[in-house]
Amino acid sequence: MAASSREGLNGIEEGDGVIIVDHGSRRKESNLMLNEFVAMFRERTKYPIVEPAHMELAEPSIRDAFSLCVQQGARRVIVSPFFLSPGRHWNQDIPSLTAEAAKEHPGVSYLITAPLGLHELLVNVVNDRINHCLSHIAGKADECSVCAGTGKCRLRQ
Template sequence: MEGSETVGSSVNADEFVAMFRYKTGFQIVEPAHMELAEPSITDAFGSCVQQGANGVIVSAFFLFPGRHWHQDIPSLTANAAKEYPGRSYIITAPLGLHKLLVDIPSLTANAAKEYLGVPYIITAQAPCDKEEQVSERDPQDDCE
């Protein structure tokens, strides 16, 4: 998770981890931040190992690959792993264009649309069978 200097971001990260642990059944799940907040990737890696993890899955909570995913997270994770020889790790791909990822912004956009009382939203549409385009009509119509 990207760090933030605001206190609420760490609380939100802890809440997300609790929800993730509950929903997935993973017993050992720790939040980590690259820089601006604690715990660091090194601290989280160590916490996982202390709880009995033989390996660590680092879930890069980014939409698309960039410098953090290509360079920063691998470097920070490799440094953390040096303290625990024999422990493996893997860094997951960014969230990317997974079809389920469209559901969350769709929910928030629809809630805003209802609040404002407007019938349509302007949005960059998620890829579907039709060519991606910007539309002033309901994006669900283009994927049916």
């Protein structure tokens, strides 16, 4: 994955909508986490149309999100699965749900991007989580926002 594609090359154009889709959970907190991620993503990329969706178990569905993109002017929809592994959901379920959704919007094209796992930057993410935890237990840093208040970030025996 070329670093250049993060440093200038930007394929998103006017008329593009982005849907970030996770599995969906019965736990409200998990679904809210996707909203929070989408807010971060919108803010940092400044892309004009970005919508969250859940594959199942929670609203909004891929179908809802696809319609919302089209309502905002999207003529091309990029569906980005918020999954680490290229498993069955990426392989079959999300393509099939997206194809269904697209049927209702003739003339709108779409594509489904790769899942996240094995991206070189994930090494940095994992390493940063580790180093932050170690800094916290060494008394040099606050708990991260995930662990804050849970009492989880501590050395055990």
